[in-house]
Amino acid sequence: MFAQQSRTISQLQERIQHIIDTTGGKIGVGVKGMDFKGGFVMNGNSGYPMMSVFKFPLAFAILHKVDQGELKLSQKYHMPKETLDTNTWSPMLKDLPHQDLDITLADLLTYAVSKSDNNACDFLYTRVAGGPGIVNEYLHKAGVKDISIVYTEGEMEKDWALQYKNWCKPAASLQLLQLLYSQKLLSKASNDFLIQIMRELPDWAKRITVLLPPTADLIHKTGASGVNKEGLMAPFNDIGIVTLPNGRHLAISVFMSDFKAPKERGEKAIAAIAKEIWDYYSVNH
Template sequence: MIKFKILRPILLTLLLIPQIIFAQHSPQSSLQLQEKIKHIIDTAGGKIGVGVQGIDFKDGFIINGNHGYPMMSVFKFPLAFAILQKVDKGELKLSQKFHMPKEKLDTNTWSPMVKDFPNQDLDMTLADLLTYTVSKSDNNACDFLYTQVAGGPAAVNKYLHDAGVKDISIVYTEGEMEKDWTLQYKNWCKPAASLQLLQLLYHQKLLSKSSNDFLIQIMRELPDWGKRITTLLPNDTEFIHKTGASGVNKQGIMAAFNDIGIVTLPNGKHLAISVFVSDFKAPKERATNVIAVISKEIWDYYK
């Protein structure tokens, strides 16, 4: 029989383990993190919403979550969901080609696709169009998918609401928003809805495995100029995300500068982070820094 004197150190260690874990992520320390983030927001100015949610563990919070923040190119992420759902239903194929006459392409908007294939008609596969839309944030590819493939912004909006993502509104295309500054405020999302979309992606709730894997891959391939959340994180941080940014008005204000995505923590767990910055004083480097500093505080808490 094992004597109690031998068991006692083991029992004490086992009893301490839950206390140690609790101390790392207690409600009190979470509140301290939120206060730090609120101080950053108050110092930065503008309207800033933050959402944090453990994907494969239970923890998270939302700051300034009642406001609908203009998405700009973040709305290309839910567009991809809607398009790939049509692939899963057999209505479309990723290998399917679409023809785009050059006179229908806007050469004045952000369009890496047009820069790669200048002054010519384009025949692009659906996979290429989605890659340009999500990975490179191409406005021509995005608007073609919205208007010619998805059935319009209203159809994508309905698809999302039917899927249970209610706190999001998609009304206008990139081309329409470029013509009227105020319209970008009609395409909005609350932080909770962005976290919901990221969880639906991670847990493969809306798409087949092949479509879901494809979407994750093109969200992993954003170029370095899209770094915001991971700017101050380790260089090897695994991250899938979608950014969005508006132009600057005559008063030097940006309507939107955003980043939403899923980071892989050092312990192998996954964390969804959404930061929406709106009505913010330019330049964009300042907004990048705000997102980066907020994200670093979150990372340091959960890592």
């Protein structure tokens, strides 16, 4: 029985490798059972640029401060309009245009995580968390070592090379997802809030579940860069937890780097890899 399952896992990895080879670029994959034993990592020795995936660990660090009594989700922050970047990805500014903002911490986190808002993200990093280095230190103390957070969204937008300094290995992303699932870092209220805002990503961001049944539940965080002069995307990622048909939970992380645009190539690759993983674990667990 064990040998047969090992061969099946090997076949699954061969199918994933075929998708990786035909897509091009660098692709790392991580899989881990959240409430059962099982999983693997492919191409896991490299750190992959995260881009907006780093808004997930940011939320961990902010909500830890809430649990420590340093912050409250209901407290409001003042954001003068002249301090906001109108040229970056910012659904918050589309919802609340041409004005100073007075916005709660809960809403800032929701914009940063659910809608990947860069203004909300950088305000949280610089004005609330104490800087990227503080978040990085918090994660390392929590045992997630193979991750590096150095720069904000604004800094990365000014210099293409900087996004490679904010990196994560696939296994570290699985650690983060396990900490969320097992409620190891946060109170139940804070953990539930984080799960909620990771469940509310818009449909266009659901890369992992594109080829899965419409009922497949997903909590996740995506990340993507623009396209450089050579026509490459630096990262295109999705990490999250899916609920299998039997009710068990499986973390899937796919990090793509330096592949030829357009982003649809990345969407198809992540969806195809996730479908292979889903098909295997739906039968074998």
